Amino acid sequence: MFYGEKLTSLRELNGLSRKDLADQLKITEQAVWQYETDSILPRIEILNQLRSLFNVETKYFFSPVYLSDKFSEEKVAYRAEDRESRKKTKLELTFLNYVYYYINYFERNLVIPDAKIKSIRQKCIEIVRENKLEKKELIKTIAELSRAELALDNNKDLMYVLENSGIYIVEKNLGSQIDAYSTVTSDGRLFIILGTLKKSAVRRNFDLAHELGHLLLHSEVDMGILTTAELKVIEKEAHLFASIFLLPKEEFTRDFLELKRKSNPDYYIDLKKKYLVSISALEMRAYGLELMSYQENRYFWGQLTKKEYKSFEPLDDEISPVKPGKIRSLFKFVLDKQVIDLPVLLDHFNILPEFLIELFSLDKHFFEEYLETKKDFFSDTTIIDLANHRKKAELS
Structure with missing residues (x-):
């Protein structure tokens, strides 16, 4: 059939x-x-x-259908302008269900510790439900709490820390209009999907922190029914979360006050190296903390435009973006330990290795070492050297 x-x-x-x-x-x-x-x-x-x-x-x-719906539209957090396309959302739900199914299949014989992110998220949900804080203070509280709970000391470790906490991070070609999005399954697994479009390491870091903000701040928000204006508010909240999360107030204030010229973007390069945050995001955080005057802020943005740093900043081509590693490690672990036999898996699902390679944005040679090369019927057969055979016959 x-x-x-x-x-x-x-x-x-x-x-x-x-x-x-x-x-x-x-x-x-x-x-x-x-x-x-x-x-x-x-x-x-x-x-x-x-x-x-x-x-x-x-x-x-x-063969029978094996996918089941683990994701819903109201839990997918896009950038505001991206949510205009319901068709796009439907396509992403299909992608997510495939990703979920195969991750679950690879993990099915493993005993995996409880995800730390689930307990962090529950604490954040309780803080939001109490609703006792002004919005900016609420975002600040959750950003500081989550950084402390995740024990993030250096922003260069952000990808590893988030994956190690239990978040599944997957790369996908999302086109030029979408940087990333996040969502949660019906059974509470958290996902961040990153676009594969080449981006600087600092912009990818901000995308990760932004999506973490959605997962922690907006877990009980129905994204599917929000108006465009409401979605823009949600985006601003996730943006503020990312800024506070990546640039802790006390440490950042101490470092920023050592700058000789606060209004010159070129003096921010060392801070960019340390925090792995864009120069523009560094300035916005400083201005939000009232570490700069209105005049300094105006001059800074004028210089940023003049130097064309809005599209390309110093170090953008020198700091390599970090790629997700958890799912690759999962596949390698179960295949190396022979928990799963790759040829059996491919035969069971009637898929080719390229299917999984494209689904999870893996290196094209990723599965080669796990594929059996079947011997030809005559692979162990040798060929008689007829000329040498005749010569030996003549001598005998």
Whole structure:
């Protein structure tokens, strides 16, 4: 039996509309709809095209559906302008369900300690529910609490600390309009999805802290029903959280007051090295702490524009962005320990290695050492040297 639902999910996973897929297969959009609704069975040549396009075996479409919905639209935190597209949200939910399923599959035989982030998040939820603090003070309290609970001493360790706390961080091609987003599953697992578009290390750090802010501040907010104006407020709150979280007040104030010229962006380079935060974010934090005058602030932004630092700052091409490592380590651990046999997994799900490589943005050679190379029937056979054989026969 052909399962059209699996074709739909693969199409959505790859960000394709029915028309997009029809164009690639050189068939009608109506035909794609008929495949997905189980009205007709694709021809063998179409199945072969689908195999190549989606990195699955043709048998994939003839095996039962295994995905289940673990994510909901109201829990996906996008940038405000990105949430205009409901279609985009639906495609991301499909991606998230695939990611969740395979992570869960790789972890199923492991005893994993309780995630620290869950207890931190619960403390933050209780603080928000009490609602006794003015909003800025509430954000400050949660940012300082979470940094202390995570024991983050140096911002260069942010990716590792967040992954080690229990957050799953995945890279994905999100296009040029989306930097990152965050969400939580129905069973309480936290995810941050980072765009693969090349960004500076400091901007990636801020994206991580921003999404952490959403996960801790807005856990009980229904993102799906907010207006554009309300979403902008939510974004500003996550932005303020990231600033406070990455630039602790006392330490940052002490360092900032040592600057010789507060209004000159070039004097911020050492602070950028230390905190791994952009020059503009450093100044905004300083101005928010009233460490600069209004005139110094105005002059700073004039200089930032003049030096064209809004698009590219000093050190942006020197500090390498950190890539997520937890999921790679998970895969390597279970495969090295032979908890899972990769060929058996691929055969069970009827997928090709490239399917997992693309899903998790892995190196293209990641699985090579775990794939068995089957011997040819004659791989152990030697070839007789006929000329040498005749010579030996003549001598005998």
